[in-house]
Amino acid sequence: MKRILEVKNLQVDLPTANGTLRAVRGIDLHVNQGEMLCIVGESGCGKSMTSMALMGLLPKRAAITAEAMEFDGMDLLSLSKKERNQVRGMRMSMIFQEPMTSLNPSYTLGNQLCEGIIKHKGLSREKAKERAVYLLERAGVPYPEKRLNQYPHQLSGGLRQRVMIAMALMCEPDLIIADEPTTALDVTIQAQILRLIRELQQEFGTAVIFITHDLGVVARIADRVAVMYAGQVVETASAEALFANPLHPYTQGLLNCIPIPGKTKPGSHLASIPGVVPSLIGELKGCAFENRCSVSTSECRRRTPNLAIKPSSADHQVRCPEVSLSFQEAV
């Protein structure tokens, strides 16, 4: 399968008053054509920073370095501003969390939907409107022609998110980054929107990076999953492998602390992960999860672990010395 995106050792540093905040600490990612990669993690783990770095939307003061950040053979970091603008919107597009704030309240939806394709592909206004109506219809927006002349405030949250999805698909991008697109929505609407994203993704063959904190959502839509903690990927695998056999203590902890209807005994004590996420300002020595981990040893404090590959399946990688030790024993 063709790789559409390849990221090696991506680092994002943000200067703050208390020192440099190392938000992303060397992550490796790849996305294949037409694939759904879910990045999951708690707040502050660097998942949104990663997506903003890929889109080139980080503020100027953020320092981005990477050994490689290639999109379809292009080195994203060496592109000029103009070239980057061409890629963004036309070949990579984004769906944000808050459909309330990501649409401009003072322009009609038609205006916002058509702006990109007219600019990037030089389509006429009529042709652009035709495509907008087609995509709004595919995204399940009733009365698509009428919507073109409406403003964002005239639509409900669910409808606005459908408009955002249609907008992301306007230029037939190769990659869509969706940053918590259903978090602000009600559960019934969330299920409808997830279904829609999955359907359209398969129909148009678009690769999607789906960023979320909800493991339930991940399990239902992902092809592959990357679990992030404190700016690093701690475990990555196919969705089936990750949920059937989570290896990293953090992944196991996350899965154990969600009450699951029908499985968790009501009223029973829930497992929780003790402690809090370490500060990301300055260097972290050793494993970032060490202070909250149930299997950590003194070795974990001294050495920063690398991603180790599970012997039986090359796709399943985990950043934990204790787990990789068991790999060596197995071999």
Place this chain on the structure above:
Amino acid sequence: MPDYALELSNLSRHFYLKNGAFKEPTLLKAVDGISLRIRPGETLGLVGESGCGKSTLAKMILGLLEPTDGDVLVNDKVRGASSRLAMARQLQPIFQDPYSSLNPRKTIEKIIRLPLQLHKVGDSNSQRKAVKEISDLVGLPERLLKQYPGQLSGGQRQRVAIARALILRPSILVCDEPTSALDVSVQAQILNLLMDLKKELNLTYLFISHNLGVVEHLVDRVAVMYRGKLVEQGTREEIFHHAKHPYTQALLSSVLTPDPALGVPEVLDSSSWDKAS
């Protein structure tokens, strides 16, 4: 012991939305004739989508909003018959967002102690002692008492909010989405704490949430709200295993358990339950 810790009889709140100077205002029935009873020591879960009137209901129970019609009875007494202070001693809130519900310019100790000062309970020594005791109970380390909310994590802040709610030893807590602003690993800590406190202090909870996994774990009975009305209520067993109303069924079918084999469920369109309600 009162028969019911909390009783709502035909509670309504209507709003008039202005449509401009010369047009008739639109009537919005945010809460429309809701009757509910919660026994002492019981946990009632209130679920429904955003805008269904859950929070308006909570505000009326807390006395932050006057009902258009109907009564709120707290421990068998009508709210309004006794003073606000007397009500506050029996009923306390925990809000969703611990980032905005705590005053950023007061130390944690002052925040937790304020209810005691307002109610003139004890002298400053006994108040300090009470703050230490309650912080212990909710798992707040003593060193945090001198700090400000900005220095605390989300989970710690929600513990502060719980300590402040409990320091007057009320019998009822109204929890409006108490864990939805928290990460899942922290959510579990707070849910465990709420369950422990309930056993220890024999509390009654009205637990408002849109997270059905959390609701099933915590509550004895469930009430489902849709567009200001109660569409279904019953025991946990009845609602989660034998739901009758199509809206409740749609809510339950959209719960996403971490099971990759299942895929995204197909959820019916709202027209199917609009007809039923």
